[in-house]
Amino acid sequence: MKIIVTGGAGFIGSAVCRHLVKDLGYTAINVDKLTYAGNLETLKEIEDSELYHFEKVDICDRNALDEVFAKYQPDAVMHLAAESHVDRSITGAGEFIQTNIVGTFNMLEAARAYWLGLREVDQKAFRFLHVSTDEVYGSLGDEGLFHETTPYDPSSPYSASKASADHLANAWHETYGFPVVISNCSNNYGPYHFPEKLIPLVILNALDGHPLPIYGDGSNVRDWLYVEDHAKALFTIMSKGRLGEKYNVGGRNERTNLEVVTRICEILDEVRPKNRPYAEQITYVTDRPGHDARYAIDATKLEDELGWKAEENFDTGIKKTIQWYLDNEWWWAPLRSHATERKGVLKED
Ligand code: NAD
DSSP states (O other): OEEEEETTTSHHHHHHHHIIIIIIOOEEEEEEOOOTTOOGGGGTTTTTOTTEEEEEOOTTOHHHHHHHHHHHOOSEEEEOOOOOOHHHHHHOOHHHIIIIIIIHHHHHHHHHHHHHTSOHHHHHHOEEEEEEEGGGGOOOOSSOOBOTTSOOOOOSHHHHHHHHHHHHHHHHHHHHOOOEEEEEEOOEESTTOOTTBHHHHHHHHHHHTOOEEEETTSOOEEEOEEHHHHHHHHHHHHHHSOTTOEEEEOOSOEEEHHHHHHHHHHHHHHHSOOSSOGGGGEEEEOOOTTOOSBOOBOOHHHHHHHOOOOSOOHHHHHHHHHHHHHHOHHHHHHHHTTOOOGGGOOBOO
16 A cells, blocks of 8 residues: 655654554655644664655645656555644744645645546545544543534634645545545543653653743543554544545543643653652743643544554553653654743643
8 A cells, every 4th residue: 555644753643654664565755845843863773764755845836746656556545634732823824725725725726636536446445534633623621522523612822723625535535435544532642742742841851950830720531542553543544434535533541731741750750750749830821721621532533433443551551652752752852952941831732
């Protein structure tokens, strides 16, 4: 199988490329513009494989996309390229509109033009997976879960742009019969996570002796999923999901931000002890605007229908993640200097 992975130099896209090439023996064609979030070092484990290809292409460039489709003749697309950082969307929404909405439109149109030219048997086998987020559903109260039928209610420019893209992907299935399937996932964490995101930032700030600032009272809840579990889920949905359907992806690992930060501190106290507990570095700062209170995913449809299940729980996954950051300074040290610490605040998205 030959699969185009857009955003393959990012956090989740690189995990998808590694899964395709290393675990499954498929060909991954990484199409990535290499924004601040893209990093080819993340693909070191597979960069020499003949199953891995890289094309530096902006998904807003339709001609370049047409050339990629013509050159590689893929069997499927896994579309992950996006501007993904909520705080950046608050300070500069323009890039989010371009990449997440216009870029997704371009991907759908380039893929559809290519698909229309395929033989009938190949058309039937072709798949386009549009990768999205649970943030399109808005915020939950103390109770309840996001289901595939939960109405969209995005709060941030990021989630609104992803919601728009989801509607486009769905419309391309409804209108043109284009073979689309959509996934909506909760917060990911794990190796190669950009150092401005909550979990790596807490680990690295803790090690550096810097404050661990938390929005508000730290009670916001996120449902955390280990990135390699997500990569496996995405391949399952792309290859086995019913066309025109949506699948929620989540690990049943709800934690408040305070619980996440405290657990990281406890593990660091064990594996890298200092003269005082790391939790003493926690500080509370003013909440961010439009901060959704709680996200929690019901992944029953994906589990029951397609047989996927998260292999890591939060405790096993966070231990692996901390160990990975301790062992891989070569990867994160050069990136740390680029990480924006907007208002010095941690971001969990
Ligand atoms: P990321 O920011 O780490 O990576 C995004 C990648 O897309 C980068 O390599 C970047 O260079 C590339 N890119 C950006 N604009 C591009 C453009 N115009 N053309 C080509 N490439 C471009 O993001 P991530 O965390 O890996 O997220 C990947 C996808 O998964 C996104 O669609 C995101 O919305 C979705 N998602 C993320 C999470 C999460 O917790 N990180 C959860 C659910 C869904």
